[in-house]
Amino acid sequence: MCNYFSRYREWGKVRPLFEFPELPNAPPRYVVRPTDTERVVAIGKDGGRHAVPMRWGLVPRTARDIKVGLALFNWRSETVVKKTMFAEPFRRGRRCIVPCDGFFEFTGDGGRKQPWLFRPRDGRMMAFAGLWEQWRGPPGAPLAEPLLSFSIATCAPNATVAPYHDRMPVVFAHAADWGAWLNPDTPQDGAMSLLKPAPDDLLEAVAVSRDLLRIKEPGPDVLRAVAV
Numbered sequence: 001m002c003n004y005f006s007r008y009r010e011w012g013k014v015r016p017l018f019e020f021p022e023l024p025n026a027p028p029r030y031v032v033r034p035t036d037t038e039r040v041v042a043i044g045k046d047g048g049r050h051a052v053p054m055r056w057g058l059v060p061r062t063a064r065d066i067k068v069g070l071a072l073f074n075w076r077s078e079t080v081v082k083k084t085m086f087a088e089p090f091r092r093g094r095r096c097i098v099p100c101d102g103f104f105e106f107t108g109d110g111g112r113k114q115p116w117l118f119r120p121r122d123g124r125m126m127a128f129a130g131l132w133e134q135w136r137g138p139p140g141a142p143l144a145e146p147l148l149s150f151s152i153a154t155c156a157p158n159a160t161v162a163p164y165h166d167r168m169p170v171v172f173a174h175a176a177d178w179g180a181w182l183n184p185d186t187p188q189d190g191a192m193s194l195l196k197p198a199p200d201d202l203l204e205a206v207a208v209s210r211d212l213l214r215i216k217e218p219g220p221d222v223l224r225a226v227a228v
Contacts, residue, residue, distance in 0.1 A: 002074060002152060002169040004104040004212070005032050006117070006223065009125060011039075011051070014099050017125055018178065020049040031104075031218045032056065034073040040150050042096040042132055043182055052132075054096075058151035059135040060085040066135070069149055075131065077155045077170060077195035081188075086151065089131040093184045095191065096150055097127035097172065102223075104212070105165045113213065114228055116164055117206045120173065127178050129153040129170040129195060158197040160205060171198045 007014075008028040015023055018041050032038050039051040057069030068085075075086045089095075102119035120126060132150040137143035153170035161168040172178055172194070180186050181194055212222040 002103050002105070002154065002167070003034055004115075005098075005100045005128070005169075006030055006102045006104070006119075007032060007038065007099055008101050008220065008223065009099075014125065015051070017175070018049065018051070018097070018099060018127070020051045022051045024051060024053075028220075030220060030222055031212050034070065038098070040096045040098045040130060040132065041127070041178075041182070042094070043184060049182065052096075052148060054132055054148040054150045056151075057149055058085065058089075058131065058133050059147060059149045061088065061133055061135060063135055064138050066147065072151050074154045074167075074169070075151050076167075077129075077153045077192070080131075080153070080192075080195075086131055089133045090191075091188070094132050095181050096130040096132045097178050097181060098130050098150065098152060099125060099127050100171070101125060103128075103169055103171075104208075105161065105168075107164055113210070115208050115210060115212055117208045117223060118161060118168075118203045119206065120202055121204045124173060126171045126173050129172060129181055153195055155195055155197050158203070159200040160203045161197075164205060168197060170195050171202075173198060173202055 011024045034057045044050040058072040059069040081087045106113040108114045130150045134146040154167045157168040206225045207228040212218045
């Protein structure tokens, strides 16, 4: 569920929307997959927003192996406080947002899977609700620098996504929600109230090329609509 997303806008255009000081020298990412490193927006020690490179797939603080993160690229919003690996960063206020232009779901079986791109109808940029954590390495073998990783919230689907999948990522389409989720003063109940499906009229579903499943570093062609 939501194991591919797209952030094709250049950072120079993302930066003023999300109000962080960094200007990453990195190209657009037409397809981001688990274990990829992507910049997410989190609150730094100075109390301001920062675009921080993190690995997609949360590695809990107490993990014995980085491979744990392979299965923790999403978390269910309904049970976040019941799962220790997510409850701890949630309670510690390690909330982040992940700038994105769209996300992918798939229909069909086996080698005939059809990708669908879900993107805002009006072309706006969105952000996923996320949690982040730092991992200092396995017992007895500390890393020289902590590994920062993140995971994306999921919820029940809205009317647009429901015909394609029984879950969807929590996407924020408004700056006010970005701020409320990031704000360390937002209480847990208030943060939980933000974890809900996007409005039914926000997204459109577009069939796109199956090449995104075969190409290691897809380009803009994989976002073009195709007939199915």
